[in-house]
Amino acid sequence: MSDATTTTAGSTVDYSGLIPNNIDLNSDSRVRKALETWHPGYIDWWKQMGPDGFQSNPVYLRTAIGVDPDGWAKFGYVRMPEYKWGILLAPQVEGRTIPFGAHRGEPAWQEVPGECRALLRRLVVIQGDTEPASVEQQRHLGRTAPSLYDMRNLFQVNVEEGRHLWAMVYLLQKYFGRDGREEAEELLRRRSGDADSPRMLGAFNEATPDWLSFFMFTTFTDRDGKMQLEALAQSGFDPLSRTCRFMLTEEAHHMFVGVTGVGRVVEATCKAMRAGGIDDPTDIERVRALGVIDLPTIQKKVNLHFSLTLDLFGNEISTNAANAFNTSLKGRFREDKLTDDHLLTGATYPVLRLLDGVIVKQDVPALNALNMRLRDDFITDAAGGVQRWNRIIDAAEVPFRLCLPHVAFHRRIGEFASVHADPDGRLLDAAAWQKYRDEYLPSAADGVFIESLMRPVHEPGAFAPWIVPPKTGIDGKPGDFEYVKLHD
Numbered sequence: 001m002s003d004a005t006t007t008t009a010g011s012t013v014d015y016s017g018l019i020p021n022n023i024d025l026n027s028d029s030r031v032r033k034a035l036e037t038w039h040p041g042y043i044d045w046w047k048q049m050g051p052d053g054f055q056s057n058p059v060y061l062r063t064a065i066g067v068d069p070d071g072w073a074k075f076g077y078v079r080m081p082e083y084k085w086g087i088l089l090a091p092q093v094e095g096r097t098i099p100f101g102a103h104r105g106e107p108a109w110q111e112v113p114g115e116c117r118a119l120l121r122r123l124v125v126i127q128g129d130t131e132p133a134s135v136e137q138q139r140h141l142g143r144t145a146p147s148l149y150d151m152r153n154l155f156q157v158n159v160e161e162g163r164h165l166w167a168m169v170y171l172l173q174k175y176f177g178r179d180g181r182e183e184a185e186e187l188l189r190r191r192s193g194d195a196d197s198p199r200m201l202g203a204f205n206e207a208t209p210d211w212l213s214f215f216m217f218t219t220f221t222d223r224d225g226k227m228q229l230e231a232l233a234q235s236g237f238d239p240l241s242r243t244c245r246f247m248l249t250e251e252a253h254h255m256f257v258g259v260t261g262v263g264r265v266v267e268a269t270c271k272a273m274r275a276g277g278i279d280d281p282t283d284i285e286r287v288r289a290l291g292v293i294d295l296p297t298i299q300k301k302v303n304l305h306f307s308l309t310l311d312l313f314g315n316e317i318s319t320n321a322a323n324a325f326n327t328s329l330k331g332r333f334r335e336d337k338l339t340d341d342h343l344l345t346g347a348t349y350p351v352l353r354l355l356d357g358v359i360v361k362q363d364v365p366a367l368n369a370l371n372m373r374l375r376d377d378f379i380t381d382a383a384g385g386v387q388r389w390n391r392i393i394d395a396a397e398v399p400f401r402l403c404l405p406h407v408a409f410h411r412r413i414g415e416f417a418s419v420h421a422d423p424d425g426r427l428l429d430a431a432a433w434q435k436y437r438d439e440y441l442p443s444a445a446d447g448v449f450i451e452s453l454m455r456p457v458h459e460p461g462a463f464a465p466w467i468v469p470p471k472t473g474i475d476g477k478p479g480d481f482e483y484v485k486l487h488d
């Protein structure tokens with residue numbers, strides 16, 4: 001890769017220094033030094049908490065070479081510790097104005113507005129914390145990859161989450177002075193699942209024990225990432241908007257990995273059932289004997305990862321969310337495409353609530369319900385993936401449908417955290433929940449079975465029997481392409 005690449009958008013990515021960037025870091029020696037000081041800690045963290053093994057193997061990775069939507073990336077073999085992590089902001093939109101909240105119509109801010117500094121820092125830190133967390137959660141999966149294609153996709157996701165961390169750390173170091181430096185250090189100190197120093201949001205402390213969980217995580221949890229980034233991309237604070245807009249370009253591939261990954265697992269199951277003459281998808285033992293994951297267990301994984309992800313949208317009624325909107329820091333999903341007053345004073349929004357032990361829909365002030373509005377947009381978006389999986393099941397004429405569980409099911413944040421509900425939203429007492437839990441969520445035995453299938457497949461073009469090959473290769477490569485060179 002040459003030292004500098006000029007995109008058609010006119011934004012130059014400078015690869016000559018330690019920290020690739022398109023923000024002319026050389027002319028800002030304070031921030032450059034701060035980031036160069038942070039760099040060794042990042043590399044130590046990557047080596048310690050990044051993918052376990054394979055660090056010295058060449059991986060066919062996509063690296064951003066520009067921020068122009070057309071042709072922004074280049075593919076080539078890279079050893080992961082040499083990946084060009086850096087800071088890339090989408091081009092500044094000339095004359096951009098703030099699209100919502102009290103500052104609507106004013107020119108977007110290029111500096112942090114003093115009165116909302118703490119709230120803005122909190123949003124940046126929470127966003128930043130999720131990025132290394134997911135790498136930590138996925139660090140053991142390379143060892144059981146069902147193919148070199150899938151292994152490469154995992155590593156692609158991982159290096160890009162690393163870059164997203166860089167993007168947030170840049171904002172902290174450039175705009176938040178000493179507090180920002182301290183927060184940047186903390187981002188490298190917390191660890192997913194650690195009892196003393198866990199990651200900030202619940203779902204990022206859960207295990208990702210197997211590849212089906214990885215595909216569910218990238219389908220659902222990365223989609224929360226998409227929704228939150230879309231909302232932050234509307235921010236009146238222009239540098240945050242620009243970092244998030246570019247992160248969204250990379251995020252799309254993560255959800256592709258998830259949705260096609262689950263689809264390929266579903267297809268392998270349906271094909272094996274057809275070939276084995278099994279008509280009843282709930283005949284779990286016979287389906288498992290074919291070496292594939294039965295559809296009811298796939299449904300349990302949907303239930304688990306969807307419900308964990310719903311928690312990431314916060315409480316049903318949130319003054320934090322109202323403040324972030326009022327102060328023009330965090331908008332709604334695609335705020336600039338909405339046609340209301342973008343202030344929401346006096347507006348209401350319907351929210352499912354738990355009132356006197358009953359689930360009811362209640363109209364509440366729209367400003368306080370912004371977390372739920374984003375969550376509803378997420379559910380609509382996620383339903384598209386489930387539909388895709390059901391089309392595969394229908395095409396195989398297997399009588400089964402995957403579905404998203406009710407929002408009250410298996411919650412730890414918000415109103416439904418205090419009750420138990422089944423996947424259809426019927427409230428259960430504690431005894432009934434204990435009795436049926438393993439029918440709704442993956443049981444220990446399900447985990448043991450799935451783990452028994454997680455055997456690495458390293459032959460180029462070969463795939464574990466529980467997952468079918470993808471329809472097309474990455475970057476148009478043929479089926480037997482060596483995406484990760486294991487013997488270099």
Ligand code: BYC
Pocket residue numbers: 123124126127130131134161200201202203221222223224225226228229311312313314315316317318319320321330371413
């Ligand atoms: N776990 O007023 P509330 C991604 C806390 S994913 C633990 O409802 P708010 C990615 C909350 O912090 C996207 N605690 O909260 C995906 C608050 O605490 P304080 C990440 C939680 O602020 C895959 C208190 O409860 N980005 O990018 O309205 C791979 C009151 O709650 C949780 C963002 O989330 C929880 N789940 O909503 C890689 C965007 N939920 O302050 C990456 C930035 C709530 O009272 N974050 N709490 O001590 C936000 O916009 C908001 O902070 C949240 C929470 C939506 C997360």
